[in-house]
Amino acid sequence: RKEVEQDPGPFNVPEGATVAFNCTYSNSASQSFFWYRQDCRKEPKLLMSVYSSGNEDGRFTAQLNRASQYISLLIRDSKLSDSATYLCVALNTGRRALTFGSGTRLQVQP
Protein backbone atom coordinates (compact mmCIF):
# COMPACT_ATOMS: atom_id res chain seq x y z
CA ARG A 1 0.00 0.00 0.00
CA LYS A 2 1.33 3.46 -0.89
CA GLU A 3 2.15 5.73 2.02
CA VAL A 4 0.15 8.61 0.50
CA GLU A 5 -2.74 7.86 -1.85
CA GLN A 6 -4.65 10.21 -4.11
CA ASP A 7 -7.26 9.91 -6.82
CA PRO A 8 -5.31 10.67 -10.01
CA GLY A 9 -8.30 12.30 -11.72
CA PRO A 10 -8.47 14.14 -13.99
CA PHE A 11 -11.06 16.40 -12.50
CA ASN A 12 -12.59 18.48 -15.29
CA VAL A 13 -14.56 21.42 -13.90
CA PRO A 14 -15.95 24.66 -15.35
CA GLU A 15 -14.62 28.04 -14.30
CA GLY A 16 -16.20 29.21 -11.07
CA ALA A 17 -16.87 25.71 -9.77
CA THR A 18 -15.87 24.39 -6.37
CA VAL A 19 -13.75 21.25 -6.39
CA ALA A 20 -12.39 19.08 -3.60
CA PHE A 21 -9.50 16.64 -3.58
CA ASN A 22 -8.96 13.96 -1.01
CA CYS A 23 -5.86 12.17 0.12
CA THR A 24 -5.25 9.37 2.61
CA TYR A 25 -2.05 8.44 4.37
CA SER A 26 -1.11 5.11 5.89
CA ASN A 27 1.76 5.98 8.22
CA SER A 28 0.41 7.10 11.58
CA ALA A 29 3.88 8.50 12.34
CA SER A 30 3.26 11.23 9.78
CA GLN A 31 2.75 14.46 11.65
CA SER A 32 2.82 17.30 9.16
CA PHE A 33 1.06 17.60 5.85
CA PHE A 34 1.22 19.86 2.84
CA TRP A 35 -0.25 20.45 -0.58
CA TYR A 36 2.10 21.14 -3.45
CA ARG A 37 1.11 22.29 -6.92
CA GLN A 38 2.87 21.09 -10.07
CA ASP A 39 2.17 22.64 -13.46
CA CYS A 40 2.68 20.52 -16.56
CA ARG A 41 6.40 19.84 -17.12
CA LYS A 42 7.34 22.17 -14.26
CA GLU A 43 8.70 21.63 -10.78
CA PRO A 44 6.46 21.22 -7.69
CA LYS A 45 5.85 24.29 -5.54
CA LEU A 46 4.43 24.52 -2.04
CA LEU A 47 0.79 25.58 -2.11
CA MET A 48 -0.05 25.41 1.57
CA SER A 49 0.47 23.59 4.82
CA VAL A 50 -2.35 21.59 6.39
CA TYR A 51 -3.19 22.11 10.04
CA SER A 52 -5.42 20.04 12.30
CA SER A 53 -7.68 23.01 12.84
CA GLY A 54 -8.02 23.55 9.10
CA ASN A 55 -6.60 26.53 7.29
CA GLU A 56 -7.63 28.82 4.50
CA ASP A 57 -5.62 30.83 2.00
CA GLY A 58 -7.85 32.84 -0.27
CA ARG A 59 -9.88 30.43 -2.37
CA PHE A 60 -8.05 27.40 -0.98
CA THR A 61 -9.00 25.50 2.17
CA ALA A 62 -7.07 22.54 3.56
CA GLN A 63 -8.25 20.19 6.27
CA LEU A 64 -6.77 17.28 8.19
CA ASN A 65 -8.62 14.44 9.90
CA ARG A 66 -6.09 12.49 11.95
CA ALA A 67 -8.61 9.91 13.16
CA SER A 68 -9.39 8.90 9.56
CA GLN A 69 -5.87 9.68 8.28
CA TYR A 70 -7.42 11.86 5.63
CA ILE A 71 -6.45 15.23 4.11
CA SER A 72 -8.51 17.43 1.83
CA LEU A 73 -8.06 20.47 -0.38
CA LEU A 74 -11.03 22.61 -1.44
CA ILE A 75 -10.76 25.14 -4.23
CA ARG A 76 -13.56 27.64 -4.57
CA ASP A 77 -14.36 29.76 -7.63
CA SER A 78 -11.94 27.82 -9.85
CA LYS A 79 -9.84 29.78 -12.32
CA LEU A 80 -8.29 28.57 -15.55
CA SER A 81 -4.92 29.17 -13.90
CA ASP A 82 -5.75 26.58 -11.23
CA SER A 83 -5.26 23.84 -13.84
CA ALA A 84 -2.37 21.75 -12.52
CA THR A 85 -1.55 18.59 -10.61
CA TYR A 86 -2.02 18.83 -6.84
CA LEU A 87 0.35 16.70 -4.79
CA CYS A 88 -0.54 15.61 -1.27
CA VAL A 89 2.56 15.42 0.93
CA ALA A 90 3.21 13.88 4.35
CA LEU A 91 6.22 14.39 6.58
CA ASN A 92 7.49 11.18 8.12
CA THR A 93 8.89 12.47 11.37
CA GLY A 94 10.98 9.34 11.87
CA ARG A 95 12.78 9.64 8.56
CA ARG A 96 12.47 13.42 8.45
CA ALA A 97 11.51 13.10 4.81
CA LEU A 98 8.60 14.31 2.72
CA THR A 99 6.56 11.60 1.00
CA PHE A 100 4.62 12.72 -2.04
CA GLY A 101 1.40 11.25 -3.36
CA SER A 102 1.06 10.64 -7.10
CA GLY A 103 -1.03 13.76 -7.53
CA THR A 104 -4.53 14.68 -8.65
CA ARG A 105 -4.86 16.45 -11.98
CA LEU A 106 -7.27 19.35 -12.25
CA GLN A 107 -8.38 20.85 -15.55
CA VAL A 108 -10.49 23.98 -15.30
CA GLN A 109 -12.41 24.64 -18.50
CA PRO A 110 -13.80 27.94 -19.83
Place this chain on the structure above:
Amino acid sequence: EAGVAQSPRYKIIEKRQSVAFWCNPISGHATLYWYQQILGQGPKLLIQFQNNGVVDDSQLPKDRFSAERLKGVDSTLKIQPAKLEDSAVYLCASSLRGQGDTGELFFGEGSRLTVL
Protein backbone atom coordinates in the same frame (compact mmCIF):
# COMPACT_ATOMS: atom_id res chain seq x y z
CA GLU B 1 17.15 35.57 -5.57
CA ALA B 2 18.47 32.82 -7.83
CA GLY B 3 16.64 29.52 -7.63
CA VAL B 4 17.93 25.97 -7.71
CA ALA B 5 19.96 25.41 -10.87
CA GLN B 6 20.16 22.04 -12.58
CA SER B 7 21.86 20.74 -15.69
CA PRO B 8 21.48 19.27 -18.18
CA ARG B 9 17.77 19.88 -18.73
CA TYR B 10 17.48 16.90 -21.07
CA LYS B 11 19.57 13.80 -21.63
CA ILE B 12 19.03 10.80 -23.87
CA ILE B 13 21.27 7.76 -23.42
CA GLU B 14 21.23 4.08 -24.21
CA LYS B 15 20.86 1.48 -21.51
CA ARG B 16 24.08 0.52 -19.78
CA GLN B 17 25.56 3.95 -20.43
CA SER B 18 26.31 6.39 -17.62
CA VAL B 19 24.96 9.87 -16.93
CA ALA B 20 25.60 12.62 -14.41
CA PHE B 21 23.37 15.45 -13.24
CA TRP B 22 24.49 18.59 -11.51
CA CYS B 23 22.68 20.79 -9.01
CA ASN B 24 23.45 24.14 -7.44
CA PRO B 25 21.08 24.91 -4.54
CA ILE B 26 19.85 28.27 -3.34
CA SER B 27 22.65 30.13 -1.62
CA GLY B 28 22.69 29.45 2.11
CA HIS B 29 20.45 26.40 1.97
CA ALA B 30 22.02 23.71 4.12
CA THR B 31 19.85 20.82 2.98
CA LEU B 32 19.86 19.39 -0.52
CA TYR B 33 17.69 16.61 -1.94
CA TRP B 34 17.57 14.53 -5.08
CA TYR B 35 14.14 13.23 -6.10
CA GLN B 36 13.17 10.93 -8.95
CA GLN B 37 9.82 11.59 -10.62
CA ILE B 38 8.58 8.94 -13.03
CA LEU B 39 5.81 10.01 -15.40
CA GLY B 40 2.43 9.92 -13.67
CA GLN B 41 3.93 9.56 -10.19
CA GLY B 42 4.90 11.89 -7.40
CA PRO B 43 8.53 12.69 -6.61
CA LYS B 44 10.39 9.97 -4.72
CA LEU B 45 13.30 10.90 -2.46
CA LEU B 46 16.61 9.34 -3.51
CA ILE B 47 19.02 11.07 -1.16
CA GLN B 48 19.12 13.94 1.34
CA PHE B 49 22.24 15.87 2.33
CA GLN B 50 22.67 18.16 5.31
CA ASN B 51 25.66 20.32 4.39
CA ASN B 52 28.02 17.69 2.94
CA GLY B 53 26.80 14.74 5.03
CA VAL B 54 24.20 12.18 3.97
CA VAL B 55 21.04 12.24 6.11
CA ASP B 56 18.94 9.69 4.22
CA ASP B 57 19.85 7.51 1.26
CA SER B 58 17.59 4.58 2.10
CA GLN B 59 15.80 4.69 -1.26
CA LEU B 60 18.88 5.21 -3.41
CA PRO B 61 19.67 2.12 -5.57
CA LYS B 62 23.27 2.07 -4.52
CA ASP B 63 24.32 -0.58 -7.02
CA ARG B 64 23.92 1.96 -9.82
CA PHE B 65 23.23 5.38 -8.32
CA SER B 66 25.69 7.57 -6.46
CA ALA B 67 25.59 11.14 -5.27
CA GLU B 68 27.98 13.52 -3.63
CA ARG B 69 27.89 17.02 -2.27
CA LEU B 70 31.45 18.18 -1.93
CA LYS B 71 32.04 21.32 0.15
CA GLY B 72 28.38 21.35 1.14
CA VAL B 73 27.20 23.34 -1.88
CA ASP B 74 26.89 21.81 -5.38
CA SER B 75 25.88 18.22 -5.83
CA THR B 76 26.11 15.60 -8.55
CA LEU B 77 23.96 12.52 -9.06
CA LYS B 78 25.37 9.73 -11.21
CA ILE B 79 23.75 6.67 -12.72
CA GLN B 80 25.99 3.88 -13.97
CA PRO B 81 24.90 1.72 -15.73
CA ALA B 82 21.49 3.12 -16.66
CA LYS B 83 18.44 0.92 -17.07
CA LEU B 84 15.26 1.57 -19.03
CA GLU B 85 13.32 2.07 -15.80
CA ASP B 86 15.60 4.99 -14.85
CA SER B 87 13.79 7.15 -17.41
CA ALA B 88 12.39 9.95 -15.27
CA VAL B 89 12.83 13.57 -14.26
CA TYR B 90 15.52 14.03 -11.64
CA LEU B 91 14.60 16.92 -9.40
CA CYS B 92 17.03 18.66 -7.12
CA ALA B 93 15.61 20.63 -4.21
CA SER B 94 16.99 22.62 -1.33
CA SER B 95 15.74 24.01 1.95
CA LEU B 96 17.15 26.33 4.52
CA ARG B 97 17.16 23.62 7.15
CA GLY B 98 15.41 20.24 7.21
CA GLN B 99 12.16 19.31 5.54
CA GLY B 100 10.36 19.13 8.83
CA ASP B 101 10.75 22.77 9.68
CA THR B 102 8.31 24.25 7.20
CA GLY B 103 7.75 21.55 4.61
CA GLU B 104 8.88 23.98 1.95
CA LEU B 105 11.34 22.66 -0.55
CA PHE B 106 12.53 24.75 -3.46
CA PHE B 107 12.84 22.60 -6.55
CA GLY B 108 14.91 23.10 -9.65
CA GLU B 109 13.36 22.64 -13.08
CA GLY B 110 14.66 19.09 -13.24
CA SER B 111 16.77 16.99 -15.56
CA ARG B 112 14.71 14.81 -17.88
CA LEU B 113 16.40 11.48 -18.61
CA THR B 114 15.36 9.13 -21.37
CA VAL B 115 17.02 5.72 -21.48
CA LEU B 116 16.64 3.87 -24.80
